[in-house]
Amino acid sequence: MSAPIEESPATSLRDRLAAIATLDAGALEAEDIAILGRKQGELTRRLKALATLSLDEKRAQGALLNALKGEFEAAITTRRAELADEARQQEGAGVDLTMPGRESWHGTLHPVTVVIDEIVEIFRGLGFSVALGPEVETEEHNFGALNFAPDHPAMDMHDTLYLDPDGAVPATGERLLLRTHTSPVQVRVMREGPPPYRVVIPGTVYRNDAFDPSHAPAFAQVEGLAVDEGITFVDLKATLAHFAERFFGRGTTVRFRPSFFPFTEPSAEMDVACQLCAGQGCAACKGTGWMEILGCGMVHENVLRNCGVDPERWTGFAFGMGPQRVAMLRHGVPDIRHLYAGDMRFLQQFRSVGS
């Protein structure tokens, strides 16, 4: 119970509390010290003085003073924030905030790298791991082990660049070449140890093709190989159709057509519904409504045998695709040669892609 007379100092404090909302910055800080200052603050002093009072008075006065202290602290904090806001606004007055912000240079990944990474990541998610191999290969790795018959017209699909042996005959009697596909890495992986295998193989491959709007003498390829017990054509279709949906978007339709590669049998091409016309048929898809995206097939028995894998026990599938082509489709790049140029105006168009 407190007598009204004892409240008078507090009443005057209440007036000062109410006045805080109108103080300017200097007065506010002065008042902060005057009321709450650790040594001379009005409230601090009174709280200290409580020690001299009786227990009952201590309880009554103490509660009152502590409540008042909390209110002062809150009022001062609020007013301080208000003043800071006002100051900032005043400072900003007259600044044209529509002026351009300060830019920094944006690094960019090459659009082909982004495509490669996306493809590789999808297959890594499916349990494939990344395998790499040399770009200079032997004929045996690039052709022989992969069931290319010498002097077969299939060789015409692989116009090959050879290394100048400089008059020397390699120990194996084999010529060195620039790999025409990433498939020699399949051979290396299989010869490394027994199945199962699940690898995805990105890399650069080479063809003796003139540099024109749709051909380059060196380009990227992403290859995949899965060999295990019980892998069938059903798994090939399921895996690659899943890939297409992950890469091109849910609901992407695919079709598998028979094809021919020496190193797979049965062989197939996978088409996806044309991304430009949604399957209606346009110039880009030659009116078919489909875009050829990758070649694939069941690993040829002869390839497995050549790599020391028993085809009666192990079966598998392989696939390969060209990221340059995918990047061209994706970004509408009409000429492959753009993808080999370092023109900043080209590269900076891909600021939003990748990391």
Next chain:
Amino acid sequence: MNASRAWLEAFLRRPLDGTDIANRLAMLGAPVDAIEPIGADLSAFVVATVTDVRAHPDADKLRVTTVDDGSGSTWSVVCGAPNVVAGGRYPFARLGTTMPGGMVIERRKLRGEVSEGMLCSARELGLGEEHDGLLTLDTDAPNGTPIATVLGGGDERLVVDVTPNRPDLFGHKGIARELSASLNVPFRLPEIPGLAATDVPPPERAADSGSTGGITVTIADRQGCPRFLAGVVRNVQIGPSPEWLRQRLAAVGVRSINNVVDVTNYMMFELNQPMHAYDADALRGAAIGVRAAASGEVLVTLDGSTRTIPDGALVIVDGAGVIGIAGVMGGRDSEVTAATTNVLIECAAFDPSRVRAARRALGMSTDASQRFERGTDRWGAVDAFRRAMQLLASVTGGTIERPTLDCFPAPSHPPRIFLRPSRVVQVLGLDLDWREIERCLVAIGATVVSKPDDARIAVDVPGWRPDLVAEIDLIEEVARIHGYDAIPATVGPVRPVFRPDDAGWAAAHRARQVLVAAGLSEVLTLPMVTAGDARAPVLLNPLSNDHRCLRPALSPALVTEVERNWSAHIGDVRLFEVGTAFTASDERGAAPRESQQAAFALTGRRQPAHWNDPAPRAWDRWDAKDLLQQLVALAHPGAALQVEGDGWAVHATDGRRIGHAGPITADSPPWAAPLFVGEIELGTVDGGHAKFTPLPTFPAVTRDLTLQVPAGRAVAEISALLVQRGTRHDLRAVQVIDEYRDPSVADGARNVTVRLVFRSDHRTLTDTEVDQATGRLRTTLERELDVSLRSS
């Protein structure tokens, strides 16, 4: 392979839709690259009746006609054709029609008479050479009907993309067989108009040699020529082919030559059996044969070129010498000409690889070589030969000399292959009924010999499918005919395989991250470069001199790309590339060393200009050094940069130089900022996971020292000494915070301010301790490196 839709229709005895068959062929493995209309577009022309014909008042050869085109109006048309009659029905081009030649039909006056359209001849419609008069339409169709519906649809050419394993698809019969399987309808050879009913009896069999029509035939290279059929047709009338034959050839894009050559081309496109016709009287010594070429033999081929025949190539010879390169091209001197009266037809099988080798050595490819190198049907050659002889006799009016000859020294059969239905399941994941398996195999022309009582089906493969040699080949055929679409795509369980990613993959990723974060743009340049660097491996068959070598480093190509940007007036260029560099091996003939490298090139402003900072500073050498250091930290943790020239180099523990960075001189315009490049081998080091260091509990105390550094003394030495000696005094870092060169001091001495950072893990260091430590270090510097504090 160019296929004619009409020709296929003749095989299948039904109308076909070009788009539909293109889809079907695609799903059978032979996509159609293009469907091209053949002949003129007839959609603009209509059937019309001439109701009246009057003489032209002012011209003897012209008539004035009245034409009813079904439009409700009649038109006055001036016509010069002699065969125009009242009541006749003809193709009519209305006003505004564009003719095949590009002329637009307009109203005009001919010798004073108005003409409002044009009545057309076959040639004017692009339908043939007939120009003696109007094309007379024998039809009941009402006037105004498009003539295409009356004349039958024009033909279409389908450009079929044939894979190297399918020679049979180089003939219409092979394509028709595929369509027959797809449409589930029968097919048979087209009937040939006007063909005499008399059959040609089978040729007489012989081994390596025999004779027919007085001409001796000899196979002197059995391996190269397993079969050689020959027949003579006497008293041929050389001339143009009948219209149907010329149309067939035109449809597939082959020029009509004369009735004899056209027959051989027809057979090639129908049955994939190239043949050759010789003037029988030009065969010296009345002989023909096949042998391997001797060294240096020469032939003037049909195209008039004189060619030196590659050693060992298969050649066709007569009694005196070479008259043809087997499977590639015949010789000029024995070709059929207008004066020819007796013709010898050759229908042979040649070893595909010999033909291929020869045509590659000669650098030429012909319709015949394309087929022979893929493999023709030596067993089906007899049927093709008999059909050709019959057709030849029919179109030339000649007489076949009997018997004809079939030299087949080592008669054989196409292979028999055993197929296990269990293996079909294992590969395709599809448990097919054996009846379906049989249906698929029969559809491709195979003969299923036995039923699967004992888990194997014996299959005799057709002679036109040299690609079918093993069980797996039949499984592919089953899948193909059954339909890839009909195979489910159900995701099955997957057994995880543990195999770590190739370390190079992660290394490339880490380098790209660093370089992108620094604001650089990735570029992929061609790995082939011009010669000039002795370390660069050389290519044997480069595309051009610009692409003769494999790059021994990546940065030169980046410099080239910077120069290209400069020529496009782009001064801010920040490029990087991660790729393979090649170094020729010291051992001749050994594979070059390959290494994955990261390279960068920097020039221009360090950041884009802003209105608040219109002239940002340009990149300098210290930026290049930092980038190199970041890459070194990733790829070669612990390796240190050494000063090299006006830049830096990094060496591996074995002393090999694995990286560098610094300024470089390029072909720069005067306005360009300095250019800096760097490059490093990435290796396969994985830095592993960072270990947590406890955050400091006690504050650091710093002291700045401005040192007088004499010329020739490197800051790195000072820092290293300070760190080495300071450790026991809780010196944690030495930071270089300023450098000042007094322009008035000429001896190269400079002032360098370093900040010493002291900190203990156990307590707060006192000022006194730190001052004492600093004093000791100062003394050390003075004593050991002759570096003293700047006198203020």
